[in-house]
Amino acid sequence: MSATILVVEDEPAILELIAYNLRLAGHQPLCADSAEQALRLVSNALPDLVLLDWMLPGTSGIELARRLRADKRTRSIPIIMLTARSEEQDKLLGLDTGADDYITKPFSPRELNARIKAVLRRRAPQMTDDAVEISGLRLDPVGHRVTGNGESINLGPTEFRLLHFLLTHPERVHSRAQLLDHVWGDHVFVEERTVDVHIRRLRKALEPERMDRLIQTVRGTGYRLSAA
Amino acid sequence: MSATILVVEDEPAILELIAYNLRLAGHQPLCADSAEQALRLVSNALPDLVLLDWMLPGTSGIELARRLRADKRTRSIPIIMLTARSEEQDKLLGLDTGADDYITKPFSPRELNARIKAVLRRRAPQMTDDAVEISGLRLDPVGHRVTGNGESINLGPTEFRLLHFLLTHPERVHSRAQLLDHVWGDHVFVEERTVDVHIRRLRKALEPERMDRLIQTVRGTGYRLSAA
DNA sequence: GCCGGATGTCACGAATTTGCAACATTTCCT
DNA sequence: AGGAAATGTTGCAAATTCGTGACATCCGGC
Structure with a gap:
């Protein structure tokens, strides 16, 4: 189960940590620190999954998720939201924009990998x-x-x-x-x-x-x- | 009692959840997240049953049900409506468009399987x-x-x-x-x-x-x- | 019991598919 | 231009898959 995964996160330390763990798990991470950079990468590489930070400078993560869902070519790419907040209200809002799953920081690499695996597995049959x-x-x-x-x-x-x-x-x-x-x-x-x-x-x-x-x-x- | 079942639902998480349960029950799910995709799949695969979300982006579930009933080739395919609303008014309207049964969200897999079984059994003689x-x-x-x-x-x-x-x-x-x-x-x-x-x-x-x-x-x- | 039809399994040959290696060609670098 | 690496192309033998006929079994009717 190897996949190309786009990570959108503005905190460099966290970004590198996630990328490191993804590589360990056999995936190929693509890194972006802003929504704009993420959009460029998405259209070029069409990743299998997007890990998206809720809070981003400039265009927010929610807005980015909406745009990904609006474009026909990227509509089917699963999105996992990352957030520091754990309020139920935000969770609902996040899922409403089309996120496939939701992880609250801080999270363990193990948990992240489990969620990624689950989302990829869920998406696989739809392709056929x-x-x-x-x-x-x-x-x-x-x-x-x-x-x-x-x-x-x-x-x-x-x-x-x-x-x-x-x-x-x-x-x-x-x-x-x-x-x-x-x-x-x-x-x-x-x-x-x-x-x-x-x-x-x-x-x-x-x-x-x-x-x-x-x-x-x-x-x-x-x-x-x-x-x- | 194994059947090919088309699931039309725009919420990816719910779609996959239903598909997963259908597979567990020995059925073969076909997934669609819009009425348009559903129509293509129906004409290609002629499923034994359609699970249809009431609310869909673009063409609504009700409209899709009407079209299925209008075409001679798909007229006899049973339809089970899924909806978040539980108003009696909607139920009547849904049944009026030709739905064979009606399930309000949230529902348990057990309930879903029971309804499916019932509808397939009811329809079985008619298919022959x-x-x-x-x-x-x-x-x-x-x-x-x-x-x-x-x-x-x-x-x-x-x-x-x-x-x-x-x-x-x-x-x-x-x-x-x-x-x-x-x-x-x-x-x-x-x-x-x-x-x-x-x-x-x-x-x-x-x-x-x-x-x-x-x-x-x-x-x-x-x-x-x-x-x- | 005997018979005939229906059905599942097997064996063999034909046709297709597949991975590989060998050779030909292209591309890129110096 | 020269050469090395990467890719295109072809032929082939092994493996897989499918068609087909033969055969054994089962089962109900006579």
């Missing part, structure tokens, strides 16, 4: 429900069908899962190791170069409908599916 | 009443008769139930385990490959009328009945 479509490339998990501009596209099982993952995590670079984790499974042992081969097979299958251009190579890093 | 037809392949549960382009087709009991399930859940891939659950029964123990054999027998019976092409194999996943 709805059909995904980007730039005319459509994948329907229920019917197990892929179409490009309406024309049917045939994929092998692995290429199907690979495309499914890319479509549900677009606009973001995935390393070969991450793709192996998410598409093949956390435990299996296969060469990283095998990812290249399946990317190739996926591209070849998408080529007749000119959908292969959506899959981009980021040299030295991995692959990305992008609408552009 | 309607004749199903797709691309000229027609199955009449009452007369226990199957025709392809008007010509009679003879099926054994198991093939009949299998075709019935496929016809009532078309355009959607079913794993062998799911087919065993729905056609054979939740508890029986038979090999998964047995499904293959009965698919084969069903195909052979449909072959003279060229209806075997409707049953498609999705390698590594299962089988699907499709009009295309």
